Amino acid sequence: MKRRMGSVNALHQHNALVQIIFNRTDLLRVQILHEDPLVVSLTVAECLVRRVLIDPGSSANVMPKVTFDQLEIEPEKFKPTKNPLLGFDGKRVEPIGMVELPVRTTERDLIESFVVVEIHPSYNILMGRGWIHRVQGVPSTLHQVMRCLSPDGSKVIDIHGDQIDPLRPDRTTIVGLGLSEDEKQQLVDFLYQNTDMFA
Template sequence: MSVDRLPAEADDRESKRARGMATPLIGFSDEDKLGTLLPHDDALVVTLRIRGYDVKRVLVDQGNAVEVMYPDLHKGLKPKLEDLTAYDSPLVSFEGKTVTLKGMIRLPIQIDSDVVEVDFIVVDSYSPYTAIVARPWLHALGVVSSTLHQKVKYLSEGRVKEVIGN
C-alpha cells in the first residue's frame, strides 16, 4: 500500500490549521472605510511615537525610498550633535529642487509594543508634515497601507493591528 505525501508547504499549512495557528491575512474591506468621509483623495497622515514622543502629521509614503524629517520635528526632539551623522546623497523635493540636508539620524518608531529603528534624513526645508515614513519602515514592520481606507495594518503577536489616519 502506498501513501501519497503532501508537499512540505501544504503539510506545514495543514499542521498549523490543525493546531489553530493559521496566520491572519492583512486586508481592507468596506467596513474599514467607516468613519472616513468619501469620496476623498487625501494622503495618509498618521500619528507615530518617535523617540518617545507622539508625533503628529507623519506622512505614510509608499513611493518614497527614505524616511525624511523636517526642521520642526528635529528641533523638537532636541537631538545631541553626535546623533546626527553625515549624509551626502542628493535628495530632490516634490518640486524637483535639490534639498539642503543636515544629515541622518537613527530613531525608534513605536506602534503599540512594536519598535522599529529607522534612519531619517534631516532636511532643511518647509513641509506641512513633520516627517515622512517610507518603504524602509513599511517593510521592516510589514505594514500594508491604504490611502482609500486611511489606515495602515500590520501583523504583530499573531494578530492584525492597525493605525488609523488623522
C-alpha cells in the same frame, strides 16, 4: 513521510489564517469622497509626533530640521551625510544630516534612520517604504489606515489616519452663517479635500 507532510500543511494553514484585507466596514469610520493622504501619529524618540505622512513612494524617512529641533535630540546623534534626495519635481535636495531614532508602533521598537532636511513642509515627518516594509504594513489612503502584521504574525494591527471626522466635535470647524448654501457647500468640499493641511 505522510506525518511530515501533514505538519507542513498544518503550518501553512495556520499562517494563511492571518491576512491583510480591507472591506466596506473599514469605510464606516472614514469621511468618504476624499482624496486625503494617510497622515498618522507615531511615537518617535519617546515623543508623540502628529502629522506624520505615510509615503510608499519615498525611499527614505525624511525629517524637517524644525521637527529635529523640537525633539531636542542630543547633538552627538546627528551625523553628516552627502547623499542627496530627489524631490517630486526631480530637483536635488541636499540633506543637512542623518539621525537614528527609535520609532514605537505595532508592538515594535525599531531604530529608524531619518534624513534631516532644511524644508518647511506640511508634515512633521515622512515615513518611507523601508519602514512600511519593516512593520509589514499595507497602507490604504482610501480606508485611512495602514494595516500591519504583528511581529509574530499572529494578528493584524491598525495605524489609523488622523482624518477630520464629522462625528467628533473636537475635529470639526464652524462654517460662517452669512454664506449662501452654494458657498457653504463649496467651502465644506474644499476643507474635506485639504484636511491634511490643518493641524
